Amino acid sequence: MTDIQATPSTASFRLAYVPGVTPAKWLRVWSERLPDVPLTLVQVDSTDGSRALAAGEADAGLVRLPVDRTVLSAIPLYTETTVVVVPKDHLLTALEEVTVAELAEEVLWHPLDDTLDWPDRPGLPAYERPATTAGAIELVAAGVGLLVVPQSLARLHHRKDLTFRPLVDVPQSQIALAWPEAATTDLVEEFIGIVRGRTVNSSRGRAKEEPAPTAAPRKQGAKPQQKQAQKPQAKGGKAQPKRPGAQAKAAPAKRGRPGGRRAR
Template identity: 70%
Template sequence: MTGSEESPSFRLAYVPGVTPAKWARIWNERLPDIPLTLAQVPAAETDGLLRGGEADAAFVRLPVDRTVFSAIPLYTETTVVVVPKDHVITAADEVTLDDLADEVLFHPLDDVLDWDSPPGEPAFERPATTEDAIELVAASVGLLVVPQSLARLYHRKDLTYRPVTDAPQSSVALSWPEEATTELVEDFIGIVRGRTVNSSRGRAEAPPSTEPAKRKSTEKAPARKNPAAGGAKSGSRPQRGRAGAPKGAKRGNPRRRS
């Protein structure tokens, strides 16, 4: 190895709200000699990060450019509205967008829901980030509709949230550049898909020790010898008399009676 070569490692990016700890733990158990580097990045930056080769794969929010990236959808999140704990909405278990029609709803610049703008009264400005919008909700200036994972990520004791049943939803996927599907990427795909340690890579490999069994099953069994004497039909058994000899056979000495 020359001084310019680096030891292999796997660089995994993830957007806010995704918790990669479970998959990272399995990686460290199965490939302890290959470090896994985690980096949380804003959702809008994952595209450029993967294109630039700064990450091998990333947990992203769909959609992605399918002409460049491969993606494995993992789950779709519940959408919630974040409100102060003393807000009237907390009296309900869930709400609809119509219930929010008279509320001021923030639309942060890093919004991850697939809509041009949220319903309700427009806010006086668009906060730069979801975290900034959460601060404004805490100040009782307006409300915020986000995926549930982001409501949990930026949790405050003075805020709570309720599901919005008819709001757009955000889906999370594992994505990577299609032209950079390396063996380490295949390893991580296997982990995310829940494959066992013996099949985690996802590459097509012939199952071990199956060929001899196939040959054995296709070989013709040798013809059995006819157990019957005198050319009797296969499967027939010689008939025996009461003394156990074949029927028709003489017993004792073959002498004529006088």
């Protein structure tokens, strides 16, 4: 049974996360299972997760792929829907989903922290590249151009005057749990188990239930004890023989004349 205690080397656990990721549900499970080991969140830029982990700024991280697989281990968790952010009065809001062809005449912003790997970017190129996704959102709200991002970032930068529509047949962002391969500690294993949904009693969990006590093994050759019927003992210690007919049926009554007074 594994028992992790808060020692100077494992006094806390640092978890990096990129914008758009919400680790709250995993933090709740962590606090329930390891209340003596505080978890510290470290927010990093969308494209900075791999560097932060390699530099030892966090023990593990919820980051977007790709990461540097020469120094990091990674477990893909889920893939995000790609959306296009538009003003609420834009013509594209009449559609339930948008295709790349429908963006051909639209100016699309390409911020420097873009998380999508485009072989060929759709739409018309903008005159400059905003430094951040948040800056590009401001430009869309001003009525200049559109923006393609993972859905979680569109929700993170939500504005009342903007909306978004799913964009089909385009690159998608993938979220993964990553950590330095050379520093796969017990606490990292604990967080991997939490993210993968392992129960506290699983083989890699922090604690397992004690097995129920079992009966002591019977010695080889020993026979189980059986209750023996006690036989009645006669005087002198000899068993009293069973008398035949002890439980004989009652003799049938003699047949006679029907009851009543005899005729004279």
